[in-house]
Amino acid sequence: MKGILFALLGGFFLTFQSVANAAISKEIGSWQAATMTQLTGFVLAILIVLIIRDRSYRQLNQVSPLYASGGMLAAVVLFSNMTAVHIMGVTLTISIFLIAQLVLAIVIDSRGWFDMSLKKIGRTQILGVLMMVVGVIILKW
Amino acid sequence: MALGIFLAIIGGAFVCLQNTFNANVKKQVSVWTTTALVLFLGFAASLAAGLIFEGANLFSFQAEPWFWFSGIVGVGVVACVTQGVQLLGPSRAISLVMVSQIFFGLMWDTLGWFGLEKVPFTWQSLLGILLISGGVLLFQLGPILEQKRFMRLHPDVAKASNE
Numbered sequence: 001m002k003g004i005l006f007a008l009l010g011g012f013f014l015t016f017q018s019v020a021n022a023a024i025s026k027e028i029g030s031w032q033a034a035t036m037t038q039l040t041g042f043v044l045a046i047l048i049v050l051i052i053r054d055r056s057y058r059q060l061n062q063v064s065p066l067y068a069s070g071g072m073l074a075a076v077v078l079f080s081n082m083t084a085v086h087i088m089g090v091t092l093t094i095s096i097f098l099i100a101q102l103v104l105a106i107v108i109d110s111r112g113w114f115d116m117s118l119k120k121i122g123r124t125q126i127l128g129v130l131m132m133v134v135g136v137i138i139l140k141w
Numbered sequence: 142m143a144l145g146i147f148l149a150i151i152g153g154a155f156v157c158l159q160n161t162f163n164a165n166v167k168k169q170v171s172v173w174t175t176t177a178l179v180l181f182l183g184f185a186a187s188l189a190a191g192l193i194f195e196g197a198n199l200f201s202f203q204a205e206p207w208f209w210f211s212g213i214v215g216v217g218v219v220a221c222v223t224q225g226v227q228l229l230g231p232s233r234a235i236s237l238v239m240v241s242q243i244f245f246g247l248m249w250d251t252l253g254w255f256g257l258e259k260v261p262f263t264w265q266s267l268l269g270i271l272l273i274s275g276g277v278l279l280f281q282l283g284p285i286l287e288q289k290r291f292m293r294l295h296p297d298v299a300k301a302s303n304e
Contacts, residue, residue, distance in 0.1 A: 003228025004237060010221035011241025015249060017214045023255035024211060028202035031191030033211075036204065038184035040212030045177035048216070056170040060178070063169050070162025071182030073155045075190050078183070080152030087145030089260040091246040095273050096146060098239055100153025101160075102280055114161045124283020131276030139269030 015094065021078060022085035034078040067114075095136050102129055176219045180212070236281035240274040 017037075025033035049057070060068065084093040106125060112118035159179070166175045191199040225234035247270050253259030260266075 003225050006221045007225035007234045007237035008241040010225055011238040012245050013214050013217040014242050015245040019249050020211045024208050032202045034187035035191055037212040038180050038187055040209055041215040042180035042184050044213055044216045045180050049173050049177050054171050054173055057174045059169040063166050067162040067165040070159045071179035072186035073159045074183030075186035077152050077155045080148035084145045084149040089250045091250045093149050094242050094246045096149035097153035100150045101157040104154045104157040115165055122284050125280050128276040128280030132273045135269045135272030139266050
């Protein structure tokens with residue numbers, strides 16, 4: 001039960017983040033909004049690391065530089081998210097984001113790219129993505 | 142419209158890439174160190190992009206006070222999703238996160254809070270997001286259900302594979 005609440009709240013925060021970023025970027029510009037939210041988020045995260053005396057950063061040198069630099073992708077993610085929300089609203093933006101996310105996940109998992117464990121893709125997963133695409137078409141018809 | 146769809150596809154693909162890369166970082170360091178690193182690099186990349194596209198104009202803006210607290214939401218995401226995954230396992234937790242995202246999206250479009258343009262609620266859009274949610278559940282939980290059915294139909298194989 002507690003897990004369900006956390007997951008639902010996590011989804012709420014994700015949507016809230018899209019909405020807040022889109023609203024802020026409308027007022028002060030997209031790159032300003034992206035820079036600002038990432039900076040304040042970082043400050044809070046580093047405070048948490050300090051408070052819980054998390055020393056695991058010492059193992060950071062064992063992480064491949066490619067994976068460690070993944071955070072930079074957020075610039076593209078945030079810019080496209082804010083712009084897409086302005087153009088077509090929150091629901092459609094989130095839905096297409098999720099479809100693209102899951103389709104690429106299928107490709108990565110089925111080939112075992114980026115050190116991901118190789119997974120066989122089931123029929124239910126293909127069917128699930130197709131259902132989502134139909135849903136988006138109905139949403140926008 | 143076409144630009145919006147294009148950007149959402151690119152953005153979604155980048156989210157997946159980032160999740161994949163982050164998963165590899167988390168094999169070595171904790172969730173919060175990963176989060177701090179990811180947000181710092183996101184900040185640095187956004188700052189660089191902003192300077193390239195807008196130069197010094199990047200810093201001429203009038204922020205309302207609440208703008209400075211928006212980053213906290215991202216930390217809330219990490220905290221809640223991590224807890225959810227720990228308690229429910231990744232498939233169940235992520236499917237709920239995604240479904241919740243879509244429903245709150247519809248709510249927000251309908252209410253048009255924060256000065257975003259209102260997208261009027263229609264029963265058709267509800268049908269659309271019900272299908273999308275169904276698709277998410279099928280995608281995330283399908284493999285678990287298939288495995289369970291297989292074990293029920295072939296209890297001996299299932300028993301052997303557990304041993």
